[in-house]
Amino acid sequence: MCRFLFFIAAFLLATSPTLFSQQLVERMEPPNWWVGMASEDLEIMLYGKNIGAYEVRLEKYEGVVLKEVKRVQNNNYVFLNLTLAPQTAPGNLTITLNSKKEAPKHLSYPLLPREGTNKNTVGFSSADVVFLITPDRFVNGDTSNDNVNGFEDKVNRKDKGGRHGGDVQGIINHLDYISDMGFTSLWITPMLENAMPKNSYHGYAITDFYKVDPRFGSKDLYRSMVKKANEKGLTVIMDMVANHIGLNHWWMKDLPSQDWINQWPEYTETNHRKSIILDPYAAEEDRKIFFDGWFVRTMPDLNQKNPELATYLIQNAIWWIEYSGISGIRMDTYPYPDMEFMNDWSAAISKEYPLFTIVGEEWSTNPNQVAYWQEGKENYNGYKSHLKSVMDFPLQNALVNSLNNEKSWASSWIELYETLAQDYVYANPNNLMIFSDNHDMSRMYTQLNENYDLYKLALVYLATTRGIPQIYYGTEILKTNPGSDDHGIIRSDFPGGWQKDKVNAFTGHGMSLKQKDAQEFVKKLLNWRKSTTVIHxxxxxxxxxxxxxxxxxxxxxxxxxxxxxxxxxxxxxxxxxxxxxxxxxxxxxxxxxxxxxxxxxxxxxxxxxxxxxxxxxxx
The missing domain is CATH 2.60.40.1180 (Golgi alpha-mannosidase II)
Incomplete structure (x- = not known):
């Protein structure tokens, strides 16, 4: 066994529960579907010990046809490809598994009625201001789920990289604060299961695509949060990851096929050279390492060229939209997965939800690289994207530099001015997500060397220029990360989110006069923007x-x-x-x-x- 696979095997041996339960079908994903969807195709993944040895048939159901039963390299998986005619009625499909050695087994698969408003879900736009939350660090609304049996990473607020206990209920309890501040949309970093032994709080090492991490709550509570947010005038943006999974994902215990992830003879990390995508001189080896290399050792890189995996990821995104009622998706590391897959993924979502919004993360300060991914851009190589919004890292970088730079023979504003002047490279500059800071960079107040006057200039610019403004939780109360760019410190707890906090930003107790002033400044600015349509x-x-x-x-x-x-x-x-x-x-x-x-x-x-x-x- 090569050193890379030996590393995986050793890790899983130390961290995995028992591989199989006694029941035949351990997983059926997606767990349900809906009738009346724009696409008539449905792929159901069945997982269980030796399930590939069974004959599979679909009992007669008007409007539903089983086109193919696909068996893969691993006999513990079967993929069913079905079509659902537009007139198909809701109900339960019966899937029968036959074996010569035992009686037939019957599976019931729910086809649900579709809510009439879902397909017309309106996404976020330049009329919105987005509040970004790292949920583990916002508010602990339910202490009973701080620690859950079977999950190694326990709550420890003293550990900057540990779990601190924030959850879905905490967000629900403070929706009024977010709305009153003038925000109209919530981007919440991933809340799906991250059953990793440590550093699981951030959510980007997903171990189950259909399960909210129980330390955050349940998927039903998540759906309730979306509904309550909508009632208060707040839309919800779900953070998704298609490039990689956590090493403890249940797939890694028993891969459907060897090409389900990008395998290497030994551990190979991505080179992060996103310029390769536009580089006419790029070597194929460099391209392969960029797209197929792993993000980090604990995050296996998914191979979206595998057709079953590609369909799985597309359906998972659609399932969450339909189930929860979210109004947008922020896709992590957008350029890293297979490019054609990302086009298929975003196009499939747009087909189901034409008014929905997806924003992709392209961390580059080069406007040409960011513009490449936006829908409507005519690219030199013919690549046509279906992504409505991209994160505007060039403008954020120029804003901070212009505010920090000293005056020379030219105005220090020139970098910001000239960056905005390059908007001709974008198909739709007003759909770009502009931002003060985010969960992966130093706090804006720290970036501006804790100069309060410059902080206010930055916020006024973000609230009035083109684009969709996003502000990270705590920016409104001058959160800092002095002397460290450690993400655990950048994503520190929101004061007042835990009982016995000495400072409470929700009530003002213990806050400095400058923090209170900043909070009121942001509140006045954003509530003015909310009703000023010319800014939108x-x-x-x-x-x-x-x-x-x-x-x-x-x-x-x-x-x-x-x-x-x-x-x-x-x-x-x-x-x-x-x-x-x-x-x-x-x-x-x-x-x-x-x-x-x-x-x-x-x-x-x-x-x-x-x-x-x-x-x-x-x-």
């Missing part, structure tokens, strides 16, 4: 920052309204000559400054305070 979809015009000047001005406008945004990074007040902006303002400026609720009456010059932002509703 209006045109954008920005003016090049003048050399040696530290002022950046842009406008959002449509036929009904104009918004002027002024960002002054100078350490002193500035008297702004408005004649520069006459093409959109005319000869003078009148309106209301939003942040301080101050009237402005027919001025040609405007005093802007040092390190200050102004948002003006122009009249």
């Amino acid at each position: 979809s209006g045109s954008l015009k920005h003016f090049a920052p003048k050399n040696k000047e530290e002022v950046y001005v842009f406008f959002r406008y449509n036929n009904q309204k104009k918004i002027m945004v002024i960002l002054n990074k100078n350490t002193e007040d500035v008297l702004l000559d408005l004649t520069t902006y006459r093409e959109i303002l005319g000869e003078s400026l009148s309106g209301r400054e939003v942040l301080n609720n101050v009237r402005i009456n027919a001025v040609s010059k405007l005093s802007v305070k040092a390190r200050n932002a102004m948002i003006i509703e122009v009249e």
Whole structure:
């Protein structure tokens, strides 16, 4: 056995429960399906000891046809390929397993009626502001599920990489806080089962695609959370992973086939060279290592070229949408899986839910690499994506750099200005997800060296420029990670989410005056944005920052309204000559400054305070 497979075998021997139960069929996935779906195809995976030796037939059911019984390398798996005619009625399919040695066995498979509103689910858009939560670190709403029998990773709040106890109930209990702050959508990092021996809290090493981790709650409670969030005006974005699984995934104990994962003679990690995708000179070996290499040793890389696995992953995403009522998906590491599979995956979801939104993570500061993945982009190699939204890492990077850079012969705003000026490479810039920070990078307040004035400039920009803003939990109360970029510290507990916390950000108890001010600032800004539709979809015009000047001005406008945004990074007040902006303002400026609720009456010059932002509703 090669060293790589020996490593897997040794790990599983130490961590796995008994391989098989006594019942014939241990798993049937997806656990149910719905009639009336846009696609008539359905693949059912049956798993059980030697199930491949049984004859499988489908008892007569009007509108349902068993097209193929596919047996694979591992005799413990059978894949059933069915078609469901549009007129098929809900009910229970009967699947019969025959053997010469024993009596027939009958399986009941539910076909459920589809809720009429699901196919018209409207995804998130530039009208939304997204609140990103790492659930283990947000609120512990149910202490009874902190530790669960059979799961090694126990709650230990003193361990930065350990589980801390946050859960679904904690989110439910604080939906009012999220809504009152002005957020309209929730992106929650993965909550599916992560039965890993350590560092399981983050959720990205999935061990069961159809099960919410019991330390978070149940899938029914998750569905209830989505419904309650919707009732409060919040949509929910589910974080999914198609590139890899956790090493303790039940598949790894008994793979359907050797090509279910990308195998190597010895452990090979991805090179993370995403530029390979666009590189006309890239070596095939480098491409293979990028796509097929493992993310880390504990996360086996899935081979989406395997047709049964590809269908499994597509159906799993659709199952969660239909079952839970989520309004969006954030797909982790979008460029890493097989490219054609990701196209098929996103296209299949769009076919079922035309108004649904998927955002893909492409961590690159090069706009050309990010633009490659967005739907509507005409790529040099003919690749046509079906992905509506991509995360705008270039803009986040430029914003932080512009705020931190010192003034030289040119304005320090130039990097941000020129990054936005490259929006011509995107098919739809307004569908990009822009963000202050996220769970994989230092807190924004830390990135800005805990400069409160720069923090407010950044938030004003994010709330008023094009795109879909996303803010990480705790950013609204100045969370930091000083002296460390350890993810466990970046994803530290939200104060007040645990009983006996000395600081409670939900009530204000124990918070500093600056934290309270930041929280109120964010609340005012986002609630104003919520009802200001010109920010959601209006045109954008920005003016090049003048050399040696530290002022950046842009406008959002449509036929009904104009918004002027002024960002002054100078350490002193500035008297702004408005004649520069006459093409959109005319000869003078009148309106209301939003942040301080101050009237402005027919001025040609405007005093802007040092390190200050102004948002003006122009009249």
